Amino acid sequence: MHTLTVTTPGPDRSPRRPRLSLPAGSCDSHVHVFGPHSRFPFAPERTFTPEDVPLEDLQSLHSFLGFDRAVIVQSACHGADHSVVLDALERGKGRYRGVALVGPTTTSADIEKWHDAGMRGARIHFAAHLGQPPSRDEIARIVDLIGPFNWHLAVHVTGSALLDFVDRIDEIPLRIIFDHMGRFDISDGREQPERRVLKDLLAGDDVWVKLSGADRISKKTPGMDDAIELARELFKSRPDRCVWGTDFPHPNTHGFMPNDGDLVNTLAQITDSPAELEQLLVTNPTRCFDFSPNEVP
Template identity: 35%
Template sequence: MFTRRSVVLASVAASVMMSNRNARATASQPSTPVNFDVPAGATDCHTHIHGDPTKFPFFPGRVYTPELASPEEMSALHKALHIERVVIVTPSVYGPDNSATLFGMKARGATARGVAVIDDKTPESDLDAMNQAGFRGIRLNLATGGTSDPNVGRQRFQTAVDRVKSRNWHVQMFTSLAMISAIKDLVAASPVPVVFDHFGGALGELGPEQPGFADLLELVRSGKAYVKISGAYRASKLAPDYPDVVPLARALIAANSDRIVWGSDWPHPNSTTPPGKKPTDLTPLFQIDDGRLFNQLPVWAPDAAIRKKILVDNPAGLYGF
């Protein structure tokens, strides 16, 4: 539930956003009202915070540099969408530094959870502290870095599982269907939950018959994997409603609605540096109408009881709300 402080912050963020719209680009805010009843305790399971780089410096090895996105802007977003809970994921631009994510979690309080990025130098004491702060998983981003070698993917996945198997954490992956097929046996045997971002990397234009999608469905059906039906604009070029994503979403939900969660992917970073630009140059955020995007959920899941699972019950179990 939003506190008085969070509502005030959301109002301030909205006014700042409007006054600064011409001064600098800002993260998008919904322009379309939500057209369905959002259940109490609804969760946005995929967001990022891009903090002031003087306080939260970007990773030198990053492949893009995003515009800023603050906790106050995120509160304004969720107030408009009637969403109470949030999962903040450390983006690749920070490497294994989770400070900006923690900053966003602290601003949100008890309604926030985090997913961290770590490396082999991250000590167990840091994982202990992150667990205490509300982190509930680690993310492997194989997509932004362009990792497609199955041997590398298998090794990194197994290392991640080994780091979290003694905790009540999960492994989250941003990758391709080809990689999911290559590690399918490891996922099936994993002692910890596995969560795939953004439709598992499936593409709307290729439909449910595309290579690898059946493997993803099998993992979901067996309960061994969760999928975030998030970032539809990454799976489809058919803005603003992404109709070719509908068969993918419905197939995943039909496979096992207990293993599906929803995320906005706010503030919608563009991880592809434009031609002629350097990774250290600012790349504008995608301007996505999150209200219209959220309104696709009843198209994907017409049953209100199923939507409650996706928005409330499944995230509560996975992230420990």
Template identity: 35%
Template sequence: MPDYLPFDPQPRAPHPLPPALACDSQFHVFGPPAQYPVRPGAAYTMPTATWQVAQALHRTLGIQRGVIVQATTYGADHTVVLDALAGLNGEGPRNYVACANAVVLSERDDAYLHRLHDAGVRGARFTRAGLGISLTPAEQQRAFDRCREMGWYVKVQPEASGIAEQIAAFEQLDIPVLIDHMGRPDLAKGEADAGLAKLVELLGRGNFWVMLSLSEKTSRTGFPWDDVLPLARRLIDAAPARCVWGSDWPHPVSVKQPPNEGDLMELAYRFAPDAATLHKLLVSNPATFFGFDTP
């Protein structure tokens, strides 16, 4: 198992700070391993990145809301997410919610799912096959049914080659579907990328959303990731009310040094053509999709 690089330990504040109630719509928490054992057969492990560090990061960035996404590292055991939700929300308003890994829908009973829901889990992520968790067609259909029963959304992590070959199983769903990482198209293909064409088509429907994230890995030119701007703006133009932004901190499976989070947030500012659109990406769209109080 390769050693993946840790997050930048000295994040800087973006300039300017984001609008009030800005949301990081995807980040993960890891370890410490003695407290949260890695599941047998996990495809990867990551350096420790606790909810306390995430909380400090968000304070630096001016972020007040967030969505914790369960990593495949822990499979159906969501203890790390449950503890993070309890710690981040404390006794105050629920400013943090979470997304489960879809494997929990086939491996755990209804009582466990209701425990997750009561804690603030609102969706299930179907991860790419290369990360070691996959469902049979029957298990996947049952997972979709359970999401519908729970009132959860479905989240799709694109394959490294993009969504073109995996999206057929999801495109007929009538519940909210969030496509991660801008669909992970090949930027060299531009509009000719089949996954991008399919994503734009899906965004024409009312229930498909897209996460503007993974810019640093999608880019072919590197920092400051200028080649990602046309892609992000294409998706925003297609569905300005159904795009959200996520940091993907602490940037799992990074073989190059992960970026400074202040730089990534300022890239999000560049995605938006105006302040009203930026407010949608960071505040009002995530409030609508994840169920936060609408500002």
């Protein structure tokens, strides 16, 4: 454990064993790796400081829960230095895919190198706690860099930002994946235009959603019934365009830290059959993140 002042608590390190048995090749489609700081320092310009949660912690959790694959998303706390994710991709030997943070100094040579390592997407933020959102010109530059490699664009929106982003969809000729079900306000009694817009977008061309972050958006913790209901609604509307993730180790979760075994159990409320579970955890991620069916030992 590092000696920095931690602003973001670590995960629940005593996961409960899920009641649900996961199919072979299951993918946790949204996770992060933090440090260890002694080897992979956090960025000086970071907006939060997490505990060390190295790859070994993630691997131990996945072995316990039953996941064979994962999509590891570069965290803003590591900034432009992707060493922590590249190390995980190398050690994963095909089990992992990565999502990068493409910045103003990123070159096409960087993208080519990252692609060969297993990166398959770039993430952009429209979240106040992670700094200034990218401009249209900045997004266009990212699209130009990653387009030749057929990467997806992961879009992290919060609040009503999804509604503002809709006008940009036609400017992005790539697969778009909305993180954490759009992270809009799902309070009881609130009219939710974001809910309708997200479902409309899923009906269009190559737009996907991660059914992750239930703990972030729920107003009814610890059961998270409201967020689970949204996840089920999105999955039933486009079962071929949804993937699922734990969001381990749950950065910037405040007031409620989910147990990852309990999160896995919510899959029984989102899907109705083993076939649907396999589609959500195996078939869809394989296609979405360019996994090879032969890459799971």
